Amino acid sequence: MRNKLPNLVRSQQLSRELLEELFTLSEKIRKNESKYSTSLKGKMMDIIFYESSTRTRKSFEVAMKMLGGQATVTENAKEFSSAAKGETLEDTVRVIEAYSDIIVLRHPDLGSSELASKLVDIPVINAGDGKGQHPTQALLDVYTIWKEFGKVDGLRVAMIGDLANGRTVRSLAYLSAKFNKMELTFVSPPNLNIGNDIKSYLIEHNLPFTEENDFNSVIPEVDVIYMTRIQKERMSPEDYNKSKGKYILNQKNLKLVRKDARILHPLPHVEEISLPITIEENDPRVAYFRQAENGLYTRMALLHHLLA
Amino acid sequence: MRNKLPNLVRSQQLSRELLEELFTLSEKIRKNESKYSTSLKGKMMDIIFYESSTRTRKSFEVAMKMLGGQATVTENAKEFSSAAKGETLEDTVRVIEAYSDIIVLRHPDLGSSELASKLVDIPVINAGDGKGQHPTQALLDVYTIWKEFGKVDGLRVAMIGDLANGRTVRSLAYLSAKFNKMELTFVSPPNLNIGNDIKSYLIEHNLPFTEENDFNSVIPEVDVIYMTRIQKERMSPEDYNKSKGKYILNQKNLKLVRKDARILHPLPHVEEISLPITIEENDPRVAYFRQAENGLYTRMALLHHLLA
Amino acid sequence: MRNKLPNLVRSQQLSRELLEELFTLSEKIRKNESKYSTSLKGKMMDIIFYESSTRTRKSFEVAMKMLGGQATVTENAKEFSSAAKGETLEDTVRVIEAYSDIIVLRHPDLGSSELASKLVDIPVINAGDGKGQHPTQALLDVYTIWKEFGKVDGLRVAMIGDLANGRTVRSLAYLSAKFNKMELTFVSPPNLNIGNDIKSYLIEHNLPFTEENDFNSVIPEVDVIYMTRIQKERMSPEDYNKSKGKYILNQKNLKLVRKDARILHPLPHVEEISLPITIEENDPRVAYFRQAENGLYTRMALLHHLLA
Numbered sequence: 001m002r003n004k005l006p007n008l009v010r011s012q013q014l015s016r017e018l019l020e021e022l023f024t025l026s027e028k029i030r031k032n033e034s035k036y037s038t039s040l041k042g043k044m045m046d047i048i049f050y051e052s053s054t055r056t057r058k059s060f061e062v063a064m065k066m067l068g069g070q071a072t073v074t075e076n077a078k079e080f081s082s083a084a085k086g087e088t089l090e091d092t093v094r095v096i097e098a099y100s101d102i103i104v105l106r107h108p109d110l111g112s113s114e115l116a117s118k119l120v121d122i123p124v125i126n127a128g129d130g131k132g133q134h135p136t137q138a139l140l141d142v143y144t145i146w147k148e149f150g151k152v153d154g155l156r157v158a159m160i161g162d163l164a165n166g167r168t169v170r171s172l173a174y175l176s177a178k179f180n181k182m183e184l185t186f187v188s189p190p191n192l193n194i195g196n197d198i199k200s201y202l203i204e205h206n207l208p209f210t211e212e213n214d215f216n217s218v219i220p221e222v223d224v225i226y227m228t229r230i231q232k233e234r235m236s237p238e239d240y241n242k243s244k245g246k247y248i249l250n251q252k253n254l255k256l257v258r259k260d261a262r263i264l265h266p267l268p269h270v271e272e273i274s275l276p277i278t279i280e281e282n283d284p285r286v287a288y289f290r291q292a293e294n295g296l297y298t299r300m301a302l303l304h305h306l307l308a
Numbered sequence: 309m310r311n312k313l314p315n316l317v318r319s320q321q322l323s324r325e326l327l328e329e330l331f332t333l334s335e336k337i338r339k340n341e342s343k344y345s346t347s348l349k350g351k352m353m354d355i356i357f358y359e360s361s362t363r364t365r366k367s368f369e370v371a372m373k374m375l376g377g378q379a380t381v382t383e384n385a386k387e388f389s390s391a392a393k394g395e396t397l398e399d400t401v402r403v404i405e406a407y408s409d410i411i412v413l414r415h416p417d418l419g420s421s422e423l424a425s426k427l428v429d430i431p432v433i434n435a436g437d438g439k440g441q442h443p444t445q446a447l448l449d450v451y452t453i454w455k456e457f458g459k460v461d462g463l464r465v466a467m468i469g470d471l472a473n474g475r476t477v478r479s480l481a482y483l484s485a486k487f488n489k490m491e492l493t494f495v496s497p498p499n500l501n502i503g504n505d506i507k508s509y510l511i512e513h514n515l516p517f518t519e520e521n522d523f524n525s526v527i528p529e530v531d532v533i534y535m536t537r538i539q540k541e542r543m544s545p546e547d548y549n550k551s552k553g554k555y556i557l558n559q560k561n562l563k564l565v566r567k568d569a570r571i572l573h574p575l576p577h578v579e580e581i582s583l584p585i586t587i588e589e590n591d592p593r594v595a596y597f598r599q600a601e602n603g604l605y606t607r608m609a610l611l612h613h614l615l616a
Numbered sequence: 617m618r619n620k621l622p623n624l625v626r627s628q629q630l631s632r633e634l635l636e637e638l639f640t641l642s643e644k645i646r647k648n649e650s651k652y653s654t655s656l657k658g659k660m661m662d663i664i665f666y667e668s669s670t671r672t673r674k675s676f677e678v679a680m681k682m683l684g685g686q687a688t689v690t691e692n693a694k695e696f697s698s699a700a701k702g703e704t705l706e707d708t709v710r711v712i713e714a715y716s717d718i719i720v721l722r723h724p725d726l727g728s729s730e731l732a733s734k735l736v737d738i739p740v741i742n743a744g745d746g747k748g749q750h751p752t753q754a755l756l757d758v759y760t761i762w763k764e765f766g767k768v769d770g771l772r773v774a775m776i777g778d779l780a781n782g783r784t785v786r787s788l789a790y791l792s793a794k795f796n797k798m799e800l801t802f803v804s805p806p807n808l809n810i811g812n813d814i815k816s817y818l819i820e821h822n823l824p825f826t827e828e829n830d831f832n833s834v835i836p837e838v839d840v841i842y843m844t845r846i847q848k849e850r851m852s853p854e855d856y857n858k859s860k861g862k863y864i865l866n867q868k869n870l871k872l873v874r875k876d877a878r879i880l881h882p883l884p885h886v887e888e889i890s891l892p893i894t895i896e897e898n899d900p901r902v903a904y905f906r907q908a909e910n911g912l913y914t915r916m917a918l919l920h921h922l923l924a
Contacts, residue, residue, distance in 0.1 A: 044678055052392045055403050058380050062352055062407045065378050070681050072674050084668045087884030095671050098909035099678045268395030293406035360700045363711050366688050370660055370715045373686050576703030601714035
């Protein structure tokens, strides 16, 4: 296969060509799961998470098992791995390498997955490295956009909320630069702006963006409203109280959203989305539960790409 | 199949006809495990526990795997799922639905499993909802009685201990009403009486019951002695100290127990059963380890019923 | 099979004959994994850990799965099993027996695995019982020595560090007595000397040993340098500060180590080994990552021996 990846630690590794290959493969797997049910037979995944997660951890585990592979899981590596005895991450991954064919790592330190990938000869997937990246989230986000709109080129995307700490928006911004004529709008409290490294990257790659403050004036103008949670656990209580509840999508301002727009969220959400379940279940613009489901198929496609 | 259940959140859902169907199926599975070893191939169970457990969690997981299915487990969802980031249970189960074929939920809130079952299109099994119910425990309890006595009708059952907080006795009382001519005796400290809702239910269903205080006068009279633990974690220290150690089955009062009676306990037990291991292993009246084993076969039968 | 073990709770149970049988089987499995990939089909392992671990827990789980078996894991049994509700270990293992074919137990109490093995009719593997033993670690340690040197007889082994609390050195000392003409040197801070029970055992079995204090004078003299971590979690802060950093293997004193010697460590290590990654990866004397990998194959061999 051309473009064969050795690992996935940064979303920039995903070329447009490879993205389209993975989208197509995701669709195939979704339509004919049983055809792929033994493609990773005999392969062992090691899932090691130093921070909590439901959907990322589970979707990797289920993806691996649905492809016929196996998985061992450490859901709380901070306390219940040898890290509690003072072992370095470097040593931990070198030991894990002896027992497994692929490592899925979530760790609070920026660059931890990249570091790990340099020490071992098996693929490492970055499932979140602190304020760094979360490239499989970006993969499933772009796949969701592609599937909902039939295209990605030319769409206007607003990213809203905690853009300073949200690694999913960082990864998604990097991936957006792979497509043509997209327009990004960043909407965040002043203390939680998108990083300058992202802005420099977008300028360098000729992707136009604006920064806005007024939520209600932005949401009627865009195709994709990408909401994010204010990450309480990554800031001071003062910063949290300043930002909490500033941008809330509710029944009232949902009326401002275009009829053919889509609302995405990496989940979990808290108060930033406040819609009744009946709307969540019936309004086609609410795409975040479909987005979560897409995580399974895109991760199956990625695992197939890396290991099959 | 007639009586096919969509889920199991309350023991009242189990009709007598279905109970007997499940008892028979449990026996078949026990006698010929290998015949069922692929009946749930390709199915994925999501076990999500917000409260600690050994036997319930493990027996569901092992039951699923022995039927050829797979399972993902979150043993401490309170801290290591997205609940820690503020996600609602509603959102969590809707996301899990995308990755699995059945959900087994333990959650501290009364009614949590019923709520979950209304939000997803896959079966939800209530593995304990706070002070509410634990219907698979009741299923295995009644199966144990049926297996030990060859019948359930007409038996006299004493339930002893923390009847206010013990969800297993609540579920068992509901199931008892499905059988004929049973007699229930509730023995509890005054501050831990059985709930009025249960009493109303029994009156409505013509199942005679009495409430007693004197343990030693009750145990010679009954066929089944169902002991329960004082649930320290669900009461104030004062209430606990008032109740702790009030009813203890030991070598001395074991002599009062009928020769053909059976002692059950949902386990774990603490001081309320104080018998030496030699008696536990050799006295046929001690049934609680067989009862625990029955949990595996009845859960295999239930999973087969719900999913096969 | 002659020498068939019923369980493995103390390393003394491993005869020399059986050790060589297990070494040969480990080699066979390493060379032809697929031949053994269904040898434990239908078998269920229960891994229950009351203390944290990465490599032991994972390597048992992966070993079981690579042999076609299945496993259920409780990585934090202290808080998330029924122990949290006051259940005794005796009851816990008797319940687990109903659901599984083998138990792998790590528990802080000395003798806990031996106790468990007496209560159940399925094999129990001691994966660490407090300051007691860790016999599969000793098995993989001796296998590593055998594989690195082509023999065990006649080798000089220095064990360095926390010899009072290190259960791996205790188990390894017991196993050393099974071989001929070995010489042991114990190097430890005065407050962390090897136990008198071990010394008596070695005297009784005619295995010569010395106790030394000066690390740099010992390391040029021996074939195997077995480093261990000062187990902070098992001593007072004063004792820890007295011992911490006393024996450190670094680039400087590595020059004193014989060219054909090997450095072992049960891992995780902290400051007692302070070598750059380039040396760890390229110096053939650094054997501890190979040693960790050997854990997988020796555990596969042991499980095959106990269950196949």
